[in-house]
Amino acid sequence: MNILVCISHVPDTTSKINFVMDNTLFKSKGVQYIINPNDEFGLTRAIWFKEKHGATVHVIHVGTAAADPTLRKCLAIGADKAYRIDTPAHDGNHVAHELAAFLKTNSHDLIIAGRESIDYNGGMVPGILAGILNMPFIPNCVGLEIDGNTATGEREIDGGREKLKGTLPMVIGGQKGLVEESDLKIPNMRGIMQARQKPFEVIPSSNAMALTKEVSFEKPAPKAAVKLVPADDIDQLIELLHKEANVI
Amino acid sequence: MSVLVIIETEKNKLKRNAAEVASYGVGLAADLKTSCSAIAFHSDNADSLGQFGISKVAVVSNVPMHFDANTYADTIAQHVQQIKATHLIVSSSADAKFLAPLLAAKLNAAYVPNVVALPSATNPLTVKRTAFTNKAFANTTIEGSCSIIGVGNNTFGAIENPVSCDVQSVVYNPSTSLLEQVSIEKETGKATIADADVVVSGGRGLKGPENWHLIEELAEVLDAATACSKPVSDMGWRSHDEHVGQTGKPVSTNLYIAIGISGAIQHLAGVNASKVKVVINSDPEAPFFKAADYGVVGDAFEVVPELIKKLKAFKALG
């Protein structure tokens, strides 16, 4: 089984979010980048399939060389090969079409992307990709088993879970639950050394199109100070929630 | 050109979020000086959309009873072509976020999720949406002839605008599904994090799962959904389904009550879109107080039982 894990390279969760160039561009200076957490759960599940069932794990990123350290980290954790499609990523539609063009000539049995990236929160790459390739798609996936040619996955729905079954090739939108937090791997020295020898291919863009553009960013208005209510005056809290905030 | 609102149903009834997406669609159609209609699956009360300004609804019944993304998307795509719709409106539910990208691929449409307001400009169409997990907004322009706008939960609200509503049953020929539903588990009768007006959330400050009756009782009085911080689900005190925050479920409810939660940046990112936040924490320095509207500095084991008691009395008064 060949697994392709789509990797997004995002600011660390504790990063300060600021913008430059008249609020048109995210300020990446001084920001630490990581593997998008949702993708890391998917990658870890893929490596589990490698260790248990001998799957081959490839990672792919659509973007600039800025993400190369992130892809090297994926190799150090256990992926066998990295691809980078060499174009700045413009929007979810653009990324999905670049990935689809790649998959048309490099078929894989299972494609795992993250539920959403934590920077632009589009949550559309795996779904659009599945749509273009007419493959079954399981989003918000919190459990995945493969048996021969059949994949069974569980997706989180509002207020519960749904178990779905389909045939490979399939696209997954992964998140925590695919593996546990404690299963995530930290690259060790041996992995880091091995990663240097692993194949890393930079491929040209297929010139897919973006359909949206972020023209400017804004930060939420600063918050008014909290109103503190003494612990022995809960009546006041109820009064405020009822009369002032109008929420109960 | 026209606006089409995609309405979700459950057990043949419109879901609560129908009012908000319908209101958005009607508002957008007014801005674009065009008409707005809706499509729903297996619905026996679609005419009630008239309350929110929808004068025409197409109801589809020849599809699986359960939400099946492939057949539903294919049906909607055929309807879009039939009525020449150009702007599709969806909610932010798990099902809508499943459906919208599939539809975007079929229609080659631009999909913009988490939109918080009507467009600030119509040429090019420019919408404001959240980005960086609620730490910023992105003003996004949409190119192309077809777009799908995902309205953020509880961002636009429902706007009453009664008109008479014509319901028509329609039949399309969707392709067969690519997935088989094996099973579905769903808590019925309990508010979910996605659609509850109030969410009561507990953190590590509650010391252990045996104390969760406090969270559950408070939630029951308020008809609220229950949630928790990440370590609470990691330690197995509560199920993963309740984990909220940047790597868990997003929360954008009217009232979010955080008990024994410190307010780490990753937690706040996921819950900040909630309108009113109340924090109960014994540590006056807990970062959550900076992000909250109302706060009580105190021991949850004393404050919460008192709050439950007083709220019961308040509710009893009506």
Ligand SMILES: Cc1cc2nc3c(=O)[nH]c(=O)nc-3n(C[C@H](O)[C@H](O)[C@H](O)COP(=O)(O)OP(=O)(O)OC[C@H]3O[C@@H](n4cnc5c(N)ncnc54)[C@H](O)[C@@H]3O)c2cc1C
């Ligand atoms: C990549 C990444 C992603 C993450 N994603 C998420 C996420 O999605 N969601 C999330 O929640 N976290 C997330 N985290 C974890 C986050 O950083 C915090 O560790 C976590 O939110 C803390 O949970 P907590 O507030 O329950 O616990 P703590 O930080 O331990 O806080 C417990 C609080 O309880 C208070 N307390 C103690 N006793 C009492 C009492 N008797 N009465 C009242 N208050 C009391 C304490 O004062 C303290 O403020 C993520 C972290 C990383 C690195």
